[in-house]
Amino acid sequence: MTTTVIPPAVRPPAGPAHRDGNVLRWLGAYTASMIGDNVFYIALSWAAVRSGTPSQAGLVMAVSAVPRALLMLGGGVVADRFGPRRVVIGSDAVRCAAVLTVAALLFVAHPGLWLLALLAVVFGIVDAVFMPAVGALPARVTRRDQLARVQGMRGLAVRFANVVGAPLGGLGVALGGSATAFALAGLLIAVSVPLLISVRMRETPPAGGANTAPAGAEAVGPPGDPDGSPDGLPARGDASGPHARVPDAEDGAAAVPERPATAWRDLRDGLRYIRGHRVLAPLIVTIALGDLGFVGPLNVGLALLADRRGWGASGMGLVVAAxxxxxxxxxxxxxxxxxxxxxxxxxxxxxxxxxVAIGALAQVPGVGAAVGVALAIGLLAGLSGALCGALLQTQSDPAYLGRVTAVAGIVSLGLAPLSMPLTAAAIGWWGTGPVFAGSAVVCGLGGVVALAVRDLRRAELPR
Known part of the structure; x- marks a missing residue:
């Protein structure tokens, strides 16, 4: 008779997330990957401009959005079925290999726009699985009561990557052209892979238990196991695996096998889960309305506003920095x-x-006042976005978190960018004031939805 020895569960550290080495390794990997992304897009835009016309360069920069938007729901299913850590490691490895391959080709030849377009498509496809997995990962590296803090740390990493990435990309281009910048991006992305491999993952709690388990009571799998389950099998409670089983109603009864789960069934289950959730469904509506009202004015609209007010590029830069x-x-x-x-x-x-601050931005006369309003927009919108992201993490059952993140990502990365050309066209017809006011109304509707739905209005973060 063979006896299987199950290693004892490891209790997550009791201290705050910013003192947890496991979280810091994850944060270092995420930061390196995001800086690499920023360098990559600088290199891609420069190479595209040098290899073709401005319209062709714009097409190369936009082509990655199509597979990302079309495939992201499927990417959420992949993240939930195979585990977010595995998916992020694989995605970063593929992105690193693709960028370094293009860098090597550019060092020895000039392949033209087709290679850049192909690279952009590959990035879009990989991003479709990378982004939902990245969104699902924080819930697997820390306790629930630390997820809001981790969300704030993640926001700081994004800001740091945005500030550092662009100058690094420009430095790479200045030193050796697009090939050097691509090589730098690939090396930065490569840094994330060993860090992610060293990150330990918590075991997925049973489905439906995301909001019932006491803080700090979750178990962690052995350090060598990426998803908290032995021998690469689905973690306990993960109902999305291909051989998932549902227990009988009576405690201790034999498990009854279900039909093998399929990706399509997983996708439908995820959408049904979101639709029936009393907090997540209105929360995603709130996120969608906030992004739709925010993206256009603060991207395209701000440049047109600065041009019409005579603030110049330096004035617009101060507003963006604020x-x-x-x-x-x-x-x-x-x-x-x-x-x-x-x-x-x-x-x-x-x-x-x-x-309200978005609507006011189009009414201020000078750069100084615009900087103050932009500072308020950043603070309020940043706080709202961080809280919505933290609620998304803490309210979702971990078994569905990849799919939940994918739906929210489609809203932010698929629907919201559509408002940019519409905003530009509307400003041409009606001017900045009415368009900024209309965008403010759309954004404000998100807050109205959040206040009108009782369960979302009363939602709390774990302490």
């Missing part, structure tokens, strides 16, 4: 505090305040 500083301050606040009381109401109030 917005970034405000968003960074919001992320720092959440990373420091770890939680905020009445998170649902606080996020809604911040979204409403940010929408």
């Amino acid at each position: 917005f970034g500083a405000g968003a960074g301050a919001a992320a720092l606040l959440l990373a420091w505090r770890g939680t905020l009381p009445r998170a649902g109401s606080a996020g809604a109030a911040a979204l409403l305040g940010g929408s």
